[in-house]
Amino acid sequence: MLAAGSIVRQMALRPARLALHLALIVCSLLMAGPFLWMVSTSLKPNDQIFAFPPEWIPRVWMWVDYANAMQAAPFALYFRNTGIYAGGVLVFQLTLCSMAGYAFARLPFPGRQAIFVAILATMMVPSQMLLIPLFVLLKHVPLAGGNDLLGAGGNGWLDSFAGLIVPQAVTAFGIFLMRQFFQTLPAELGDAARIDGASEAQIFWRIMLPLTKPALATLGIITFQAAWNDFLWPLVVTDTEATRTLQLGLQVFQDLNSTDWALLMAATTVTSLPIVVVFLVGQRYLVRGIALTGLKG
Amino acid sequence: MLLEPRTSPQISRRSLLAGTAVALASVAVVACGSASPAPVATTAPAAAPTKGAGAAPTAAPTVAAKPTTAAQPTAAASTSTGSLTISFWSSLMGSKEAARAGLAKDFEAANPGMKIQHEGFFDIMQNNEKLLTAMVAGNPPDVVSNHYYFVSNYANANALVPLDPLMAQSKMADDLFVPSILQLGQWKGKTYALPIYADTMAYFYNVDLYTKAGLDPEKPAATWNDMIADAKKMTVRQGGKLVQEGMSVPQDASEDLSNMFYAMLLAGGGSFLSGDGKTAAFNDASGQQALQTMVDLVHTDKVTDIGFGQGLSGAATPFYDNKTGSRYDIPPTIFNISKYAPKLNYAISPLPAGPKGQATPVLAFEMFIPKGSKNQDNAWKFIAFAMTPPEQVKFNKTSNHLACEPEALQSDPFFTTNKYVKPFYESLIGFSKPFPITPAYADVLATLQQQLQAAVLAKSDVKTALDTAASYANDQLSKV
C-alpha cells in the first residue's frame, strides 16, 4: 500500500534512497551539531573546553560533572516546579484552545470574526512591553496572596503557580492553530450524529476532537517546549525557590565575567531531556492512520 | 468521493473594522480613565491604568502609605517593619556565588535569627528589569546588588534610600573607602550605594610569547609606544593567515571595547563628561587619539585581524590557547585562566602609560536599598556588615576581585603580594578614576559601543564615530 504524502515511497531505486539517507544524515548532523557540542563540552575537562579551534572528543570523560551540576542547586525541586508549570499550561491550552478553536472554526456565534481578529492582534505587540502591566495585574488579584476584595494589601498571584500558569493558559497561537485544523474537517461529519439528536457539544467531543489528534500532538509539543524553556516569564513572576524553574536555576553557573561551562552544559543537557521525551511521544501521533478515518462517500 | 471545494467565511471587511474599533475604543476608555495625575508616591504609579477598562478605583498599593519624605534621616528606619528575613537580589553569581553565599552565612551567624533570602540574576539587565517591575508594583526587595551604572538612574528617579545618614548612624566614615570607588555609588553629592567589589584594568601578556619574540618578560611595555612595538613583534602570520595576534583589540559592540577605549582616553588626559557633567567630552583630541590608536592597531600595525578569536565573552578566547600576545583585561580573567588554561604562562602589569601618564578606570558592583523596602533597618545592617574590612577581604579573595577599602586591601597580602592581583591593586591606589557616572550612561553606552565598533571595523572614521556618539550623548544628558 502506498503511504500517502510520501515522495520517498516513489523512489524505488536504491541509489536514490542511499543518496537521500546520506543527505538526511548530513543535515541531521548540521541540525544537531550544537546540541552534540553541548554534550561534548559537558564531558570535557576544563582545560580542553577552549581549545582553539574546538575539539569534540573529551580527553578525559568527566561524568562527574553531571553529578556536580545537579548538586549545585536544588535541581530536583526546579524539575518539579517546571513540570507543574509546563504541565499546567499544557493541560489548559489543549483544553481551552481546542474548544475555542473549534468555536471559531465551526460554531457561528455573534461577533466571531471581530473577536478573532482582536485575539490575533494581541500577538502583534512585543511581549517585553507587557511585562510590567502583567506583573502589576498579578499583584492585585483579589482574594489571593493576602489581597482583599479590591486586590490590595498582599502579593496576589506573584510567586505562585497560579500566577505562572493562568496568564499562559490560553494563547492566540494555540487558538489560531486549532481553528485552522478544525477547518480542514468537513462540516458534514457531524450530520449523522445531529440526525440522531446529538448536541453540538457532543459532536465536538465525540467526533471532531478525536480527529485532530495530530494537531493536538503538535500543539502539545510546542506548548510544553515553550513553557519548559521559558525564561522571561518565570523570571518576572517568581521570587523564591519554592516556585523557581529550571531556566532560572541554570543561572547559578553563570555570571557577567565567567561561566562554569562544563557544569552549565551538563545541567542544560539534563534539563533538555524532558522536552525531547515529550517530542518523541507526541510525534508518534504525527503518523498516518491516526487521523481521518471512515470518510466514505 | 467527489472533490468539491467549499469556501468558509472569509474575514470580512466589516469584522476587520469591528475588531479594530474594539481595540481602539478600549484605548480611549483607559486613556480617559487615567488622565488624572498619578498619586504622589513615586514608586507606585502604574496601579491606576492597569485596572483596565472601566472606573476602577485608583487603588494604589498600600506601600504608598510608607513615608516618601526620605529627607529625614531616621524616618525611613523607624517606620520599617523589620522582618527577620532580608530579601536580597543580586548579580553576584558564577565566580562570585561562593563569596556571596559565604557573606550571607557569616551574616546569619553573626545575627542569629536573621535570614538572607537570595535571588540571583547573572545578566545585569535582567536584574535591572526585574527590579524596575518590582519598584513599579511597589514591592521591591530589601537589598539589591548590581553594576554601579544603574545606581545613578535609580537615584535620579528618587527610588533609593540615601545612605549618608545611615552611615553616620553606624559611624562609618567616607574615608573607609577608596575615593574613586566611593564616587561610583554617589549622585549629586549624596551616597546611595556602597561597593562590594571593584575592578580596575591591567595589561595581561603571555610570558612565553614575549620571550619568543625576543622581549624581556620582566620588563613589560611601559608606554603605548612600547605596547605597539611589542605587539608587532608578537604577531605571527603563516602563509598570509594570522596564527598569533600580537594584541587583542575588541571588535564587538561590548563592554570590552568601551572599557579599552575609556582606559586609553584617561591615559591621554581625557574624560567622558565635561566638568559640570552636562556635555560629552570624550570626542575631544584625547578621545580621538585613543580610538585612533586602537584602530591603527588593527589596520595599520596589523597586530590582529578582524574577527580573530572573537566570541561570547568568556568563551573561546585565543589568549587561553597561547595565540594572543597581550590584552587589556580585568581581574575575573585570572579566575577564568586558572580554570580553563591552568598551564598558561602569563603575567600582569599595570596599564602602559599614555601621553598623559598612567591611568586606569575602576568600576564597582554596589549594594543599595530600594525605597519601597519594608525592612530598611535590617537591610542596612546587612550592607554595613558587608562593608566591614574582614568581610570585604574574604569576599574578594574568594571571588578574585578587589576590595574597596584601603584598610581591607592592606590587611591581607593577597592584594599586595599575589603576583596577579598586585598590579590591579597598585593601579587602584595609584591612579584610578571612576567609570562615567550619569543616569544617561547606560543609554549612551549602547550608542558609543556601536560607534566604536564602526571605527574599529573601519566602517567609519574616528572623528565621525566619536562625534556621532557625543551628539547623541549630549541629547540624553540634556534630558537628565
Added chain:
Amino acid sequence: MPAAEASLTSEGAVARKGSRRHPVLADQRRTGLLFVTPALVLFVVFSVVPVVYAFYLAFTDYRVLTPPRWIGLENFVAMAHDPVFWVAMRNTTYYAIGYVPGAMVLGLIAAVLLNGRIRGVTAYRTAFYIPVVTSIIVASIIWLWIYNPQVGLLNWALSLIGVQGPAWLYSTTWAMPAVIIMSVWKNLGYVMIIYLAALQGIPAHLYEAASVDGASGKDSFFKITLPLLKPATFFIFVISCISSFQVFGAVYVMTKGGPVNSTTTLVYEIYIISFQALKMGYGAAESVALFAAIFILSMVNFRLLGQDTEYI
C-alpha cells in the same frame, strides 16, 4: 435528502434564517459562546488589558520610576525623525523577508521527506527538532564559531571551493544574513511538526487514485499535497511573519544589534530603549508602530490567502 433531516444538518440550518425555529443553529450559537468564553475571559484579563495599557503608554513620557506624563503624539513625531527607528524597521523587514520563506520552504521539505516510513525517521525528526530545544546561548556559541572569519566552519568550507568567505558577524553586509540563517536553523523544526500534523489529514486514497491515473510524485505533491496544506501554510505564514517582526533573542545574544546597527531590529531597539534607557513611553510608541506594521501585513495575508477551502 428528506426535508426533515435537512433541517437538522448544518447546511439546512444555515439555509434558513432565525435560530428560534432551528434548534441546531441555536445549539451551535450557545455552544460556540460557551466554548469561547473561558478563553476570552482569560484573554481579556491577561492579554487585552496589558496591550491596551501599552498603547496608552505610547502617548506618555514614562520613565518607569516616575508616573507616566501625557504628551499626546510627541513620541510619534520624534519617532518619525529618529534614524535608528527607521534603520530598525528596515532591518526587521529585511529579516522577515529572508527568514519567512526560508523557514517555510525548508520546514515543508523536511516534513514531506520525514512523513513516510523510511528507516530511522524518528531519529531524523528528532535531529531536525533539536535546534528548537537547544538553548539560544548554546546555539550562539557554536554559530559564533561557525561564523568566525579565520577558523570558522563556514569559511573553511567555502575555502575548499576556492571562495574567500566574508567577515560574517563583523561585516555590515553579512551580519544580518548570518542571523537569518541561524534563525532558520533554529526554527525549522517548528514548521516541520506543524506541516507533519497537517499532512496526516490528507486522505490516503487521493494519492492512490492519482497514482492509478499515472501521476508522478512531483505531480502528487504540487496538485494534491500543496493545495490541501493551504490552511497550515496560511497559519505558518501569518505566525512566521508576526514572530519574525518580533525577533529579539538571536540578535541580543549574537550581535547586540551590531555591527553599526546593521542587525538592530525593532524589538531589540524597543527593549534597549525601554529597559536600559528607561524611556518606556517612547518604547511603547515604537511598539505601536510595530503593531501597526504587523497588523497591516496580517490583514493583507488574510485578504490574499484567507480563502480557506476544504475538500470533502
